[in-house]
Amino acid sequence: MNRCAALGLIIVILGLLTSCTQRQGLNSLLDNYHYRLSNVFEFEPSNNLLDIDENSLPSYPSRRELQQPLSPVSVNLLEFLRLSRCDLQRLIGERNSSLGKFMPDSQMLVYHLRFIALAKTCRDTLVSVDNHSLAQAVADARQTKINDLPKVRWNASFASQEFQQLFSHAAPPLTLTETASDSAALTQALRYLQQFLLIEAEDTLPSFTKLESHYAVVASDKFIGRLLRSQLVLVNVLSVLSDQIELANKERPLCPAGSLTPRGKVMQQVFLRFYIGEIQPYISGIYRQSRDVKQVIEDYLLLWPEYESQVFSAYWQQAWSDTQPTSIWQQYNRAVSRHTQVWQQQLQACGLRPGNNQINGK
Structure with missing residues (x-):
């Protein structure tokens, strides 16, 4: 030994x-x-x-028994690539990585808060370059995350490991x-x-x-x-x-x-x-x-x-x-x-x- x-x-x-x-x-x-x-x-x-x-x-x-299901946010691959001017693109990439798919509930809370903050900036950037369709898609995804915040908070507390x-x-x-x-x-x-x-x-x-x-x-x-x-x-x-x-x-x-x-x-x-x-x-x-x-x-x-x-x-x-x-x-x-x-x-x-x-x- x-x-x-x-x-x-x-x-x-x-x-x-x-x-x-x-x-x-x-x-x-x-x-x-x-x-x-x-x-x-x-x-x-x-x-x-x-x-x-x-x-x-x-x-x-x-x-x-305790976890609340979250709403999926679907971003078309072409749209995802077009997000490269935004920091949101990198955040989504981290989430879809092999490690990101197994985030603990605490980091899922962080991800949602960062997504909401970055999506607002990204939407404003896309509007400024007249990409209104993608700006609307980002705004819709942001609203979905906002709606899910109470569930994410619950999961990050009472339903957490x-x-x-x-x-x-x-x-x-x-x-x-x-x-x-x-x-x-x-x-x-x-x-x-x-x-x-x-x-x-x-x-x-x-x-x-x-x-x-x-x-x-x-x-x-x-x-x-x-x-x-x-x-x-x-x-x-x-x-x-x-x-x-x-x-x-x-x-x-x-x-x-x-x-x-x-x-x-x-x-x-x-x-x-x-x-x-x-x-x-x-x-x-x-x-x-x-x-x-x-x-x-x-x-x-x-x-x-x-x-x-x-x-x-x-x-x-x-x-x-x-x-x-x-x-x-x-x-x-x-x-x-x-x-x-x-x-x-x-x-x-x-x-x-x-x-x-x-x-x-x-």
């Missing part, structure tokens, strides 16, 4: 080890919380608490370290791309040199899919633990007389150290990053609602809807709210109300 191959193998192994360690870190965090609660409330720990039903994770639609990666849940949930940071890089990249999606036919074209680097950020981490997986893990864990705490309290309350007991003091420490110190930061991180990224995506959807396909709408309703009670996002918010209420009720039952010094160990 040569040095380059050996180095590549080492990098792959280190990547796998890092991924495994991150998953184990999150599992350890939640397992430990589960274990501490089972000791305090004296219930039998649940098996496979962290396992989720993969079928309950909504899958992002395929590119084939990069968005397929962004929404893919074929990756582990976020770690505590990742939720402690923010999603600024992703939201910045999405906002940058949004500027290009808002370019109109008569706008001056910006530089496209940084476009692909921002697409690379969008596709880099399956971030939205990982957020959704993280939410579902928390739905499962928090729902089960809330059930177990409530059931245990009915059978054997920690503080039957409404005042702090020795078992209640242990509960207090578990609440402060493990719930407030570890679990709540993870819950808050998932919520904050989900909220921020979700807002950007919803802003995208406002740009061209007429091209929001039925399959995308079905996915969004199942995954991120604010109005569909069964969406993962709604389930997550309910599970968090319920678990918070369970803790509040438990603290009150032991005389540890908000503002009570005992809740802070004083």
Whole structure:
């Protein structure tokens, strides 16, 4: 094995080890919380608490399902050759080349915007030399491209390969370290791309040199899919633990007389150290990053609602809807709210109300 191959193998192994360690870190965090609660409330720990039903994770639609068909623009070969005085001729030639036929959706957006801009200049040039028939053909082709712009924008975003990666849940949930940071890089990249999606036919074209680097950020981490997986893990864990705490309290309350007991003091420490110190930061991180990224995506959807396909709408309703009670996002918010209420009720039952010094160990 040569040095380059050996180095590549080492990098792959280190990547796998890092991924495994991150998953184990999150599992350890939640397992430990589960274990501490089972000791305090004296219930039998649940098996496979962290396992989720993969079928309950909504899958992002395929590119084939999402892509909008574009209108063909036919330019007669003789007319095409007569366009040689225009830069449009070179652009069309690039599009019809072997590489041009396999343009990614991002470059198809660039091509359409450049075509519209160059066609306007070309039409004016042809009019100036009294070639009105060809000028009209170019104007018609330009209008076709303008009419297709909303479809091209949709294809360059929700139907693109990069968005397929962004929404893919074929990756582990976020770690505590990742939720402690923010999603600024992703939201910045999405906002940058949004500027290009808002370019109109008569706008001056910006530089496209940084476009692909921002697409690379969008596709880099399956971030939205990982957020959704993280939410579902928390739905499962928090729902089960809330059930177990409530059931245990009915059978054997920690503080039957409404005042702090020795078992209640242990509960207090578990609440402060493990719930407030570890679990709540993870819950808050998932919520904050989900909220921020979700807002950007919803802003995208406002740009061209007429091209929001039925399959995308079905996915969004199942995954991120604010109005569909069964969406993962709604389930997550309910599970968090319920678990918070369970803790509040438990603290009150032991005389540890908000503002009570005992809740802070004083």
